[in-house]
Amino acid sequence: MRLTDTSDLWWKTAVVYCADVETFHDANGDGIGDIEGMGRRLDHLVELGVTCLWLMPFYPTPERDDGYDIVDFYGVDRRLGSLGDVVELVRTAKDRGLRIIADLVVNHTSNRHPWFLTAREDPKSPYHQYYVWREDKPPDTSEMVVFPGEQDAVWTKDRKAGKWYLHHFYRHQPDLNLSNPAVRTEIAKIAGFWLELGFDGFRVDGVPQLLSLGPSNELKNDDVAHPHDVLRDLRSFIGRRRGDAVLLGEVNMPYDRQRTLFGESGAAELDLIFDFVAMQYLYLSLARGDAGALATALKNRPAIRREAQWAVFVRNHDELTLDQLTEPERGEVFAAFGPDPEYQVYGRGLRRRLPPMLGGDQWWMRMVYSLVFSLPGTPTLFYGEEIGMGENLAAPGRHAVRTPMQWSPDPGAGFSTANPEAFPAPLVEGEFGPEHVNVESCRTDPGSLFNFLRHLIDVYRRHPELGWGELEVLEQPLPCVLAHRAATGEASVVAVHNFSSDALSTAVKLPGVQPGHELHDLLAARWRDEPGAREGPDRPLVVDDEGRVEVHLAARGFRWFGAPQPPGRRGSPAEPPDLG
Numbered sequence: 001m002r003l004t005d006t007s008d009l010w011w012k013t014a015v016v017y018c019a020d021v022e023t024f025h026d027a028n029g030d031g032i033g034d035i036e037g038m039g040r041r042l043d044h045l046v047e048l049g050v051t052c053l054w055l056m057p058f059y060p061t062p063e064r065d066d067g068y069d070i071v072d073f074y075g076v077d078r079r080l081g082s083l084g085d086v087v088e089l090v091r092t093a094k095d096r097g098l099r100i101i102a103d104l105v106v107n108h109t110s111n112r113h114p115w116f117l118t119a120r121e122d123p124k125s126p127y128h129q130y131y132v133w134r135e136d137k138p139p140d141t142s143e144m145v146v147f148p149g150e151q152d153a154v155w156t157k158d159r160k161a162g163k164w165y166l167h168h169f170y171r172h173q174p175d176l177n178l179s180n181p182a183v184r185t186e187i188a189k190i191a192g193f194w195l196e197l198g199f200d201g202f203r204v205d206g207v208p209q210l211l212s213l214g215p216s217n218e219l220k221n222d223d224v225a226h227p228h229d230v231l232r233d234l235r236s237f238i239g240r241r242r243g244d245a246v247l248l249g250e251v252n253m254p255y256d257r258q259r260t261l262f263g264e265s266g267a268a269e270l271d272l273i274f275d276f277v278a279m280q281y282l283y284l285s286l287a288r289g290d291a292g293a294l295a296t297a298l299k300n301r302p303a304i305r306r307e308a309q310w311a312v313f314v315r316n317h318d319e320l321t322l323d324q325l326t327e328p329e330r331g332e333v334f335a336a337f338g339p340d341p342e343y344q345v346y347g348r349g350l351r352r353r354l355p356p357m358l359g360g361d362q363w364w365m366r367m368v369y370s371l372v373f374s375l376p377g378t379p380t381l382f383y384g385e386e387i388g389m390g391e392n393l394a395a396p397g398r399h400a401v402r403t404p405m406q407w408s409p410d411p412g413a414g415f416s417t418a419n420p421e422a423f424p425a426p427l428v429e430g431e432f433g434p435e436h437v438n439v440e441s442c443r444t445d446p447g448s449l450f451n452f453l454r455h456l457i458d459v460y461r462r463h464p465e466l467g468w469g470e471l472e473v474l475e476q477p478l479p480c481v482l483a484h485r486a487a488t489g490e491a492s493v494v495a496v497h498n499f500s501s502d503a504l505s506t507a508v509k510l511p512g513v514q515p516g517h518e519l520h521d522l523l524a525a526r527w528r529d530e531p532g533a534r535e536g537p538d539r540p541l542v543v544d545d546e547g548r549v550e551v552h553l554a555a556r557g558f559r560w561f562g563a564p565q566p567p568g569r570r571g572s573p574a575e576p577p578d579l580g
Contacts, residue, residue, distance in 0.1 A: 015050050016101075020383065031421075042096050047454070253276070313381075317401065355390055370456060478506045483551075492562075495558065
């Protein structure tokens with residue numbers, strides 16, 4: 001890896017942290033998290049090792065979809081602060097070495113946005129063409145809704161306009177018409193505005209819906225020949241405005257369809273895409289205690305352009321979607337981690353966080369995070385993951401996992417001094433509540449999940465091959481074990497993970513590594529072994545005459561090794577694969 005690559009393509013080895021301003025920290029005591037409060041807690045992210053903060057929507061909103069229903073793309077919701085507060089947050093983040101990206105939500109607006117209010121009043125207004133309309137009654141579209149049970153169609157008739165408008169999400173979120181050049185110009189202006197204020201890029205919401213352009217609406221100056229042109233134009237624009245700005249895409253699709261959204265034939269689109277496929281098969285493997293499902297998924301990961309990257313994650317702010325699994329496979333995950341219907345949502349996912357799903361088993365949780373950080377990609381954390389927060393099922397739907405951050409064991413969890421009844425969401429209760437799980441106690445506990453993740457992030461950042469390397473699933477005989485290698489032209493890391501609740505040993509084949517080579521542990525012994533295990537010096541593993549190493553693993557244990565380079569990867573990095 002060249003220094004010119006690693007400094008420019010910072011997202012290849014970043015650690016991303018997603019946070020919602022209104023549930024992170026309240027600085028003024030009104031019960032709602034705010035931008036000033038976010039700024040006061042940036043040092044927590046720095047201590048953890050985070051390098052990029054992703055802010056969920058903070059724009060003016062009627063709050064009918066947790067801020068994703070926007071009435072002004074150029075403003076800040078007055079409950080959360082002002083543009084001046086945003087500038088101070090960005091400045092403080094830069095001082096701490098943090099980059100910031102914002103949610104770019106341009107699939108739709110709120111139905112209270114001035115554009116839509118004008119569009120429904122005046123069909124001759126230019127804003128009428130900002131949305132997608134039809135005059136004839138639409139057919140049954142219940143199979144197309146994003147939120148089954150909450151919506152029954154993607155078309156709703158507007159009384160004033162006398163027409164139906166398209167909305168892939170909620171009926172109060174009319175879709176923008178991306179086939180209209182004026183809309184695409186507006187999107188570029190929105191992106192340009194926040195880039196000028198110092199943001200380092202965007203997480204692009206709902207990319208599959210963004211590419212549903214709708215009808216041509218007879219605009220004579222439409223220059224979009226293909227839906228992907230929208231992303232290509234946006235990527236080109238932000239590259240001109242900020243050469244190191246990034247586009248992180250929410251794309252829950254099979255690998256073959258995700259691959260095209262990275263860009264082909266030299267035309268870049270998204271820089272990072274969330275690896276929803278690996279995430280869903282990870283949970284299937286966890287449910288089975290068998291690594292096979294995840295191993296198969298990883299073997300099918302397609303080659304992507306060298307500048308692009310997979311964003312790997314355990315949890316995000318939505319439901320834990322399992323929609324790419326078959327119905328029987330999804331049933332296995334439900335049975336293991338959410339058998340009660342109250343744990344499930346939309347028939348496709350779980351509204352739980354990882355710690356309660358794993359029964360609070362600290363070693364199992366560490367195995368999961370070890371695995372995610374060892375896969376070639378950019379690890380992404382959802383706020384509270386670093387301390388093992390749970391969910392509150394009393395909150396509706398996906399909001400169960402969007403509870404206030406737990407900073408201390410105080411009645412307000414250190415989130416706010418206000419009465420908890422004023423909080424934007426109820427606090428977690430029970431064994432995962434703030435009196436048991438909070439930043440204050442985790443920081444001072446050497447054996448906490450927080451301190452484990454600090455160690456993991458430190459090792460990840462010191463081994464850029466984990467961000468830049470090619471993924472290879474390695475041969476070994478046990479179905480409950482996943483062994484893989486991340487390798488570049490300069491170095492490689494081998495990681496081995498045990499999905500079983502029993503301790504075991506397995507022989508891992510290392511193609512191209514000569515007998516007698518030594519593999520050295522990269523993770524501290526106290527994090528790899530069962531409680532009370534040895535703390536003495538590590539002994540390197542030696543490759544035997546058959547090119548194998550014998551690896552001993554605790555129950556749900558894991559090991560990372562610095563390994564010799566595999567053949568064919570020495571010297572300069574290979575040319576990117578031909579994706580045309």
